[in-house]
Amino acid sequence: MSGISGWFFKSAVVYAIIGMSLGVHMASSHNHDQHVTHAHINLIGWVSFALFGLYYDRFREAAEGWLPRLHFWSAQTGFVMIITGIALIYAGTTEAEPVAAIGSLILLASTVLFAVIVFRTRPAS
DSSP states (O other): OOHHHHHHHHHHHHHHHHHHHHHHHHHHHTOOTTHHHHHHIIIIIIIIHHHHHHHHHHSGGGGOSSHHHHHHHHHHHHHHHHHHHHHHHHTTOGGGHHHHHHHHHHHHHHHHHHHHHHHHOOOOO
């Protein structure tokens, strides 16, 4: 994998390690306060980003142009914001709710952008 597919897949692997490490920490400490953060890291960071990478690898024509790059950077930005916000909220800092909310909206917009990319892609013959 190279290009945008590689970027997504490599970031997914990093997020998988972070999410699983958080899970191991929660299990060993018997403190599950960050279970929501753990779930979001694994589902969005690992699963969704890996699927984005696999799609761009399978349909290479979809990876061309500036839209996939916008998708990547908006997804990364939204992900970091929502995870930071959720982690702070579950650590007791409710003032972080706007960070999580803005991050979730950016992440939603990036997923809508991905949908546009998917529906406009015509597989090579």
